[in-house]
Amino acid sequence: ANHSAAEAASERNGMLTKPPGALGRLEDLAIWYASWRGTPRPRVERxxxxxxxxxxxxxxxxxxxxxxxxxxxxxxxxxxxxxxxxxxxxxxxxxxxxxxxxxxxxxxxxxxxxxxxxxxxxxxxxxxxxxxxxxxxxxxxxxxxxxxxxxxxxxxxxxxxxxxxxxxxxxxxxxxxxxxxxxxxxxxxxxxxxxxxxxxxxxxxxxxxxxxxxxxxxxxxxxxxxxxxxxxxxxxxxxxxxxxxxxxxxxxxxxxxxxxxxxxxxxxxxxxxxxxxxxxxxxxxxxxxxxxxxxxAAVACHSGMATFAEAGVSDG
Amino acid sequence: ANHSAAEAASERNGMLTKPPGALGRLEDLAIWYASWRGTPRPRVERxxxxxxxxxxxxxxxxxxxxxxxxxxxxxxxxxxxxxxxxxxxxxxxxxxxxxxxxxxxxxxxxxxxxxxxxxxxxxxxxxxxxxxxxxxxxxxxxxxxxxxxxxxxxxxxxxxxxxxxxxxxxxxxxxxxxxxxxxxxxxxxxxxxxxxxxxxxxxxxxxxxxxxxxxxxxxxxxxxxxxxxxxxxxxxxxxxxxxxxxxxxxxxxxxxxxxxxxxxxxxxxxxxxxxxxxxxxxxxxxxxxxxxxxxxAAVACHSGMATFAEAGVSDG
The missing domain is CATH 3.40.50.10210 (Nicotinate-nucleotide-dimethylbenzimidazole phosphoribosyltransferase (CobT), large domain)
Structure with a gap:
């Protein structure tokens, strides 16, 4: 697992347009997958x-x-x-x-x-x-x-x-x-x-x-x-x-x-x-x-969602 | 719900190449879906x-x-x-x-x-x-x-x-x-x-x-x-x-x-x-x-799988 990819993925997760933690286990899954694929914004294609x-x-x-x-x-x-x-x-x-x-x-x-x-x-x-x-x-x-x-x-x-x-x-x-x-x-x-x-x-x-x-x-x-x-x-x-x-x-x-x-x-x-x-x-x-x-689903949300800043949404 | 579609779907389910009940809740889901769509072999397309x-x-x-x-x-x-x-x-x-x-x-x-x-x-x-x-x-x-x-x-x-x-x-x-x-x-x-x-x-x-x-x-x-x-x-x-x-x-x-x-x-x-x-x-x-x-997944299995007879598999 790649520690820096996991950190970057975790940081990205915190900026996405949803309340913190609201995607539950999908959030952990996406970060785990990112860490093994060595990229903060992975895709599942193959x-x-x-x-x-x-x-x-x-x-x-x-x-x-x-x-x-x-x-x-x-x-x-x-x-x-x-x-x-x-x-x-x-x-x-x-x-x-x-x-x-x-x-x-x-x-x-x-x-x-x-x-x-x-x-x-x-x-x-x-x-x-x-x-x-x-x-x-x-x-x-x-x-x-x-x-x-x-x-x-x-x-x-x-x-x-x-x-x-x-x-x-x-x-x-x-x-x-x-x-x-x-x-x-x-x-x-x-x-x-x-x-x-x-x-x-x-x-x-x-x-x-x-x-x-x-x-x-x-x-x-x-x-x-x-x-x-x-x-x-x-x-x-x-x-x-x-x-x-x-x-x-x-x-x-x-x-x-x-x-x-x-x-x-x-x-x-x-x-x-x-x-x-x-x-x-x-x-x-x-x-x-x-x-x-x-x-x-976890990876699609993680890698595809807009951040609060991108979407102009107030982050609570 | 359509009773005859449910019965026909249930009958089909029993002939598919798997032990009876082995797809668990997916089997019930497919039969339920078939009953509401009024066909024993439905698809989810829209x-x-x-x-x-x-x-x-x-x-x-x-x-x-x-x-x-x-x-x-x-x-x-x-x-x-x-x-x-x-x-x-x-x-x-x-x-x-x-x-x-x-x-x-x-x-x-x-x-x-x-x-x-x-x-x-x-x-x-x-x-x-x-x-x-x-x-x-x-x-x-x-x-x-x-x-x-x-x-x-x-x-x-x-x-x-x-x-x-x-x-x-x-x-x-x-x-x-x-x-x-x-x-x-x-x-x-x-x-x-x-x-x-x-x-x-x-x-x-x-x-x-x-x-x-x-x-x-x-x-x-x-x-x-x-x-x-x-x-x-x-x-x-x-x-x-x-x-x-x-x-x-x-x-x-x-x-x-x-x-x-x-x-x-x-x-x-x-x-x-x-x-x-x-x-x-x-x-x-x-x-x-x-x-x-x-x-x-439930419907794909139900409507796509071969029957024991079609596949030439012994049904136990």
Whole structure:
């Protein structure tokens, strides 16, 4: 973040034709965005949405309401333009791309051992790193992967403590028995994979798409590209980075609070307050893509409004 | 609202490539919008934003942090394109217009008697009614009027009960003494204007811009145009209609929860749950204009997504 850009943006904010603070969180957002873009009067012109897809060996344990082949079917739907994230990316003026990570080779079932070895994890991180367009000025990363709320919950449990029951949610819509099953599967995975260093946790529970999201979020920081985090899965990816370095997510804002029950606790752990709370639990980057408009609104006001002096308005 | 369009939209929603309910509130919004537009697969193509401005005699009581001449100065700022609502309307692809209502003739100071006589109130309602473009497919009404949080709080107190202290807030930013003063002024107005029928309350406390907003909201219903309500002042206008007929706001959704403290109680009374909560307290229609994007996102998903059958995706 650029301190002088933040100061200049903050000064500009105080001169705009509105009562001080009247745009609430939009004011903070604009100043934060200005600091990461290194200019006091930024624009949002090239948002990028990347959807990563991966398959999960843990689906063998019956943790999802949908069969594993839906992952590849949905990738085809993304490529054909028929998914929610396609509509939301277009509406937000974002360039959207899809990266399917070795869908024919699911990760290992983490109840039997680590989901990924170090090589597979690094490859997925690198895919994410390489997927970011350095000329983008805003990034959303989303995902598709049947079984991945189970992976994300296991990551949260391993990094933040608690049991499967604390972190498991209904995902795409499991019933009460399915929810209990998910919690048991996570507990079994936690016992089988006792390592708790962030990168070890990522290897242990996967999946490839979660590692790719972490790689992309890290790359965005290196490029000075602000990130809007999506829901439960994306936050698990971000949490791995946060546990490596609490400042690693300073370039990120939480796009929304997911309906997946434990998402709020994950955001709390990262000290992120969500921009939206609309009961979404779809993934794909959908909540974050909706939140692009909130950031655009903040920046449009900040950079486009007249100052009191320009408009000849008495400033109270 | 059109029942068969709502049913057809609901059926379509169930076939889209997502787990049932995974788009949360966006699903309900799209179905609601479809019902008011009378088509199962609607589009949002012509949003309209109207800003009404009025002056308030009660400013003589020292209820605002800004001088009354700011109303006319801000109207000039709206016309020159320099205000927040200009940037937000442009971003949302909305046609924006400004109607200044007799700014040279402020309403009467309501601590001395009714702010408006019946003729003035009807004229303002008619201005609002006439300002709506019948070809619009979504409406936001906003306002500018130094002193109008005091009018809005008095309207709420008169229609919902309670005292000035229950409904007064900081508006553009009064200090603690100013807040106490506002509460006292409202109490004095409530005592001086004992009528509690909704239209009498509107005459009693004004202002012209609040009456105009009520007129526009009513016209939108007659034209089948859904409305996104803005914050504290807009909600006071809507509340007058709600007290005339609880169904009068079925075509309205609450765009946001204002930082003005008593706004939540007003929304509760109208049984409206806000789409956004970003700490805004600017008025002008700003919060509702940001919420246009939420509605557009809902409708884009609903009308643009592929069905399970179209995409060849297994539906669980």
């Amino acid at each position: 948002p990028q949405v990347i959807v990563f897809a991966g398959n999960h060996g843990v689906t063998a344990q019956g943790v999802s309401a949908f069969p594993a082949e839906v992952t590849v079917q949905m990738v085809a739907n993304f490529e054909a333009g028929g998914a929610a994230i396609n509509q939301l990316s277009r509406l937000a003026g974002a360039e959207m791309s899809v990266h399917a990570l070795d869908l024919d080779s699911p990760t290992q079932d983490f109840t039997q051992g680590p989901a990924m070895d170090g090589g597979a994890c690094v490859a997925a991180l690198a895919t994410g790193w390489g997927a970011v367009d350095p000329s983008a000025d805003l990034l959303v990363v989303g995902e598709m992967g049947i079984g991945n709320t189970t992976s994300a919950a296991a990551i949260a449990a391993a990094l933040l403590g608690g049991t499967g029951a604390d972190w498991a949610g209904r995902g795409t819509g499991v019933d009460d028995a399915g929810l209990r099953r998910k919690a048991e599967v996570i507990d079994a995975g936690l016992a089988k994979n006792p390592w708790r260093a962030p990168m070890d946790v990522l290897c242990s529970f996967g999946g490839r798409e979660i590692a790719a999201m972490a790689g992309a979020i890290a790359r965005a920081r290196a490029e000075g590209i602000p990130v809007i985090l999506d829901g439960f899965i994306c936050s698990a990816a971000a949490l791995v980075l946060h546990k490596c370095d609490p400042a690693a997510l300073d370039h990120c804002v939480a796009g929304h609070l997911s309906e997946e029950g434990a998402h709020g606790a994950m955001l709390d752990a990262m000290e992120k307050s969500p921009l939206l709370s609309l009961g979404l639990r779809l993934g794909e980057g959908s909540g974050a893509a909706v939140a692009i408009h909130i950031l655009k | 949003p309209q934003v109207i800003v009404f401005a009025g002056n308030h005699g009660v400013t003589a009581q020292g209820v605002s942090a800004f001088p009354a001449e700011v109303t006319v100065q801000m109207v000039a700022n709206f016309e020159a394109g320099g205000a927040a609502i200009n940037q937000l309307s442009r971003l949302a692809g909305a046609e924006m217009s400004v109607h200044a209502l007799d700014l040279d003739s402020p309403t009467q100071d309501f601590t001395q008697g009714p702010a408006m006589d019946g003729g003035a109130c009807v004229a303002a309602l008619a201005t609002g009614w006439g300002a709506v473009d019948p070809s619009a497919d979504l409406l936001v009404v906003g306002e500018m009027g130094i002193g109008n949080t005091t009018s809005a709080a008095a309207i709420a107190a008169a229609l919902l009960g309670g005292t000035g202290a229950d409904w007064a807030g900081r508006g553009t930013g009064v200090d603690d003494a100013g807040l106490r003063r506002k509460a006292e002024v409202i109490d004095a107005g409530l005592a001086k204007n004992p009528w509690r029928a909704p239209m009498d309350v509107l005459c009693s406390f004004g202002g012209r811009e609040i009456a105009a907003m009520a007129g526009a909201i009513a016209r939108a219903r007659a034209e089948g145009i859904p409305v996104i309500l803005d914050g504290f002042i807009c909600s006071a206008a809507a509340l007058v209609l709600h007290k005339c007929d609880p169904a009068a706001l079925d075509h309205c959704v609450a765009g946001h929860l204002s930082e003005e403290g008593a706004h939540g109680a007003m929304l509760d009374a109208m049984e409206k749950s806000p789409l956004l909560s970003l700490g805004l307290r600017l008025g002008e229609g700003s919060g509702a204009a940001v919420a246009i994007h939420i509605l557009k």
